[in-house]
Amino acid sequence: MMIAPNHEQKIEDFIAELAGFAQIAESTLSRIENDMDGNKGLFSIFEERMIAIRGTALQLSLPHIARIAGIGEEIAAKGAVAPARSQIRKCVGSLWDALTTVKYLLEHYSEQTGEEQEILMHRLEATLKAMGGARSAVSADEIEVLLRNRN
Amino acid sequence: MLLGDVSILVIEDVNAMRAQIKMLLKNFGFRKVAVCEDAAQASAILDTESFQLVLCDWHLGTVSGLEFLQYVRTHASHKDLGFIMVTAECTRDRVLDAIKSGVDDYLVKPLTPGQIQDKVYGVLLKRQVL
Numbered sequence: 001m002m003i004a005p006n007h008e009q010k011i012e013d014f015i016a017e018l019a020g021f022a023q024i025a026e027s028t029l030s031r032i033e034n035d036m037d038g039n040k041g042l043f044s045i046f047e048e049r050m051i052a053i054r055g056t057a058l059q060l061s062l063p064h065i066a067r068i069a070g071i072g073e074e075i076a077a078k079g080a081v082a083p084a085r086s087q088i089r090k091c092v093g094s095l096w097d098a099l100t101t102v103k104y105l106l107e108h109y110s111e112q113t114g115e116e117q118e119i120l121m122h123r124l125e126a127t128l129k130a131m132g133g134a135r136s137a138v139s140a141d142e143i144e145v146l147l148r149n150r151n
Numbered sequence: 152m153l154l155g156d157v158s159i160l161v162i163e164d165v166n167a168m169r170a171q172i173k174m175l176l177k178n179f180g181f182r183k184v185a186v187c188e189d190a191a192q193a194s195a196i197l198d199t200e201s202f203q204l205v206l207c208d209w210h211l212g213t214v215s216g217l218e219f220l221q222y223v224r225t226h227a228s229h230k231d232l233g234f235i236m237v238t239a240e241c242t243r244d245r246v247l248d249a250i251k252s253g254v255d256d257y258l259v260k261p262l263t264p265g266q267i268q269d270k271v272y273g274v275l276l277k278r279q280v281l
Contacts, residue, residue, distance in 0.1 A: 014167045048210040055239030055260035056165055136243040140259045143246055147257065150250050 014060055015109055018053050022103050025049040025072075029095055032079075036088045040080065046095065047076035053102060064113045065105045071124045072098035074134040087131070094127050152280050158183040158200065159271070162193045162207040162216070163237065172206060172237070175264055179271070190214035194222065197229055203280045204271065206258070209238035209245070217248055224253040233274040237262065 028046045032039045050073035057065035072095055079091030101117055113121070128134060138146065159181055163169040169186050176184045185200065187193050189211045205223065209216040216236055223229045236249050239260040249257065255274045258266060275281045 010167060010171075014165075017165055017167055051210055051239050052165060056168060058239060058261040059168065059171075061261070137241050138243050138246050139241070140257075143241065143257045143259065146246060146250055147254075 011060060011109075014056055015106055018056055018065075019103070019106050021049045021052050022099065022106060025053075025099055026103075029092065029099060032088075033092050036085055036092070040082070040088060043076045043080035043091070047073050047080070050076060050098075050102075060109075062105075062109055064117075065102065065109065068098055068101050068105065068117075068121055068124075070134075071121065071128060072102065074128050075124065075131070077135060078128070078131045090127070091131075094124055098124055152203070154180045154281065155182045157181055157204065157275060157280060158185070158202045159204045159206065160184075160193060160196060160202045161186045162188070162190065162205065162211060162219070164188050164208060164211050168208075172262070172267070175267055176271070178264075179268055181271075190216075190219040190222070193219060197223075197232075202232060203278070204233035204235070204274060206235050206237050206271075209236060209240040209249075217245070217252060220249065220252050220254055231278070233278045233280065235270055235274055 025046050028042050028049070032042050050069045054066045054069035054073060057063070057069060075091050075094050075098065079088055079095070082088045082091060097120055101120055105113070105117070159176055161169060161172050161176070161184060163172060163186070169188065173184050173186050185196055185202070187196055191214065193205070193207070207216040207219060211219070216238065220234055220236070223232055223234060233255050234253070235256045235258055236254050237258040237260070241259050246257065255277065256270045258270055272281070
């Protein structure tokens with residue numbers, strides 16, 4: 001982790017900023033819910049905020065927050081290309097659950113996930129799997145190989 | 152060029168992350184480190200100051216880090232800048248997009264000091280800045 005554990009104030013600053021991202025994600029989700037067909041494109045904003053939360057949570061060694069943000073990110077990506085209203089509705093419902101959990105975990109960031117959050121995460125992971133699973137990701141080592149072989 | 156003369160621009164929309172990266176670069180001996188939070192600010196800074204390396208987050212709001220990279224690579228005055236993408240974004244397609252667009256290297260969050268140092272030195276050496 002890049003930040004020394006005794007820099008509590010810096011962690012608090014990060015967390016406060018992440019809470020702001022969660023707020024943007026929440027208002028975005030409300031707009032999608034109000035007009036699922038017209039505002040489907042806003043899933044990308046939600047996805048971006050989840051990526052920011054995931055990246056920063058990883059930086060702070062808060063993997064439980066990174067994990068749920070990662071699920072939210074992937075479900076949002078599915079929502080952006082969902083062809084049917086029923087699928088968009090399913091994504092929106094799942095994202096509310098994911099966002100509520102992210103917000104709870106940000107408020108209690110030093111705690112590990114409880115049984116209730118674990119059940120929810122498994123449910124969201126199952127939902128994501130039913131939608132075709134997460135997109136293909138590459139590790140840092142694979143990126144190295146891709147960069148070396150670029151030409 | 153001496154290490155202390157190298158100018159680096161950090162573009163990152165998370166305040167605390169931006170401050171951390173700047174502090175690390177300063178600790179490595181880079182004295183000239185500028186920071187900003189989005190592509191519009193970065194573009195304005197590049198037009199007025201000279202840099203050898205850009206560290207850029209992928210998700211910056213209206214204009215993405217990828218779009219900013221593409222702008223840099225097609226701009227006559229900036230096209231030879233070293234460019235490292237710093238992000239948690241590691242879906243295969245997007246990584247390939249960055250590589251096709253001419254990124255020099257890629258830093259995946261969580262960042263470690265050693266990883267940043269390796270990548271920054273690697274790109275500066277490759278670009279014959281150091």
